Amino acid sequence: MNTFAIIFVTVIVTRTLWDILLDWLNLRYTLSPTSTVPEVLKDKLTMEDFAKAKSYLKDRTYFGILSKLVSLAVDLVLILKIFPLLENLVSSKGSVMLQAILFFALYYLIAKIVDLPFRVYSIFVIEQKYGFNTTTPRLFVRDEIVSTLLTAAIGFPIIAIVVLLLKYPVWWWQLSIIAILFVVFFSFIQPILIAPLFYKFTKLEDEELEKKINQILEKAKIKIPNIFKMDASKRTKKQNAYVTGIGKSRRLVLFDTILSYSHEEILAVVAHELGHHVRRHLPKLIILNALFIAFVLYLTNWTYSFINSAKIFGVSQPYTNFAYAFMFISSLMFFIEPLINLFSRKMEYEADEYSAKLLGTPEPLISSLKRLVKENLSNPNPMPLYKAWHYSHPAPEERIKHLLEMKI
Ligand SMILES: [Zn+2]
Numbered sequence: 001m002n003t004f005a006i007i008f009v010t011v012i013v014t015r016t017l018w019d020i021l022l023d024w025l026n027l028r029y030t031l032s033p034t035s036t037v038p039e040v041l042k043d044k045l046t047m048e049d050f051a052k053a054k055s056y057l058k059d060r061t062y063f064g065i066l067s068k069l070v071s072l073a074v075d076l077v078l079i080l081k082i083f084p085l086l087e088n089l090v091s092s093k094g095s096v097m098l099q100a101i102l103f104f105a106l107y108y109l110i111a112k113i114v115d116l117p118f119r120v121y122s123i124f125v126i127e128q129k130y131g132f133n134t135t136t137p138r139l140f141v142r143d144e145i146v147s148t149l150l151t152a153a154i155g156f157p158i159i160a161i162v163v164l165l166l167k168y169p170v171w172w173w174q175l176s177i178i179a180i181l182f183v184v185f186f187s188f189i190q191p192i193l194i195a196p197l198f199y200k201f202t203k204l205e206d207e208e209l210e211k212k213i214n215q216i217l218e219k220a221k222i223k224i225p226n227i228f229k230m231d232a233s234k235r236t237k238k239q240n241a242y243v244t245g246i247g248k249s250r251r252l253v254l255f256d257t258i259l260s261y262s263h264e265e266i267l268a269v270v271a272h273e274l275g276h277h278v279r280r281h282l283p284k285l286i287i288l289n290a291l292f293i294a295f296v297l298y299l300t301n302w303t304y305s306f307i308n309s310a311k312i313f314g315v316s317q318p319y320t321n322f323a324y325a326f327m328f329i330s331s332l333m334f335f336i337e338p339l340i341n342l343f344s345r346k347m348e349y350e351a352d353e354y355s356a357k358l359l360g361t362p363e364p365l366i367s368s369l370k371r372l373v374k375e376n377l378s379n380p381n382p383m384p385l386y387k388a389w390h391y392s393h394p395a396p397e398e399r400i401k402h403l404l405e406m407k408i
Pocket residue numbers: 272273276348351
């Protein structure tokens with residue numbers, strides 16, 4: 001093996017082992033005899049709830065560790081054996097463009113097939129065991145087919161553009177511009193064209209709730225053209241709400257599973273979502289995303305040029321070298337996840353503050369957070385390092401403390 005291959009393998013192995021170590025330490029932390037329900041959650045979360053949350057965490061952690069080990073093994077085989085093999089297989093088939101499409105389609109299929117048993121187990125065994133799953137096998141198969149076709153529809157044009165650009169020595173900034181335009185375009189079409197392939201969006205049937213939401217929108221001086229109920233209950237019992245889309249496609253979406261909450265609790269969740277909007281979190285995220293894409297592609301371009309001239313892994317086609325370079329840089333990006341999550345958690349606190357101020361009280365948001373922890377079996381007591389690395393939202397305990405400490 002040459003030096004680069006050794007570095008590549010080291011990065012992927014280190015990444016996975018560190019990830020698994022974090023999972024395992026987090027599990028030990030939560031399961032330790034001294035671990036208990038945080039003070040602020042004690043009125044809603046019984047020891048029985050905590051025991052159930054711990055058992056859910058244990059099942060998911062063990063399963064997660066196994067699937068991460070398998071995924072590491074698959075990545076190593078891909079890098080060392082399958083990529084050169086795939087290139088060999090497709091390199092005699094027509095134009096470079098066609099070869100690239102075949103190469104990535106086969107790569108995608110291999111990854112998907114390896115991942116399939118894990119997804120089945122996660123949904124039909126673990127989620128089922130804790131009463132969250134409502135997906136039928138038929139719906140699962142349908143989702144798999146639709147998402148594969150969707151990936152092809154989006155993926156093929158992207159591959160075509162990449163192949164065209166790879167002819168130039170420097171392509172990262174051209175590809176960045178196209179990728180960023182695509183992200184913005186996707187943000188626009190996602191709610192109107194993509195999400196409806198999986199869910200039904202209908203008007204809220206609860207007119208009183210709709211009236212109250214409209215009053216809140218007025219108070220916040222926000223225009224959101226559409227408020228929808230989404231039939232999330234067809235796949236899960238977990239609860240959520242979100243604001244999405246740009247311009248005309250902007251909408252407020254409530255999972256139908258959250259409609260069992262009191263109106264006040266729902267309004268507090270809606271106000272939190274509006275907080276993201278008022279504080280301009282979406283445009284900030286798009287800018288951050290754009291910088292991230294440019295950064296990743298710059299590094300990928302650099303690595304690509306290196307692999308190309310060094311002729312490593314015994315491959316020669318531009319798309320194979322690109323696959324290596326992109327996979328290597330993506331693996332490295334795992335190590336900046338804490339930085340992105342730090343930024344995300346800051347935004348969540350801002351949205352919480354906004355919700356409490358708009359409603360004049362933090363109480364309904366606090367009560368909905370307690371319900372979310374209880375009903376979604378979230379870990380009430382995660383390890384601090386694990387939260388810092390993986391949590392995009394502050395832990396519920398921290399959000400509640402923050403809300404209780406703020407002055408309204
Ligand atoms: Zn949020």
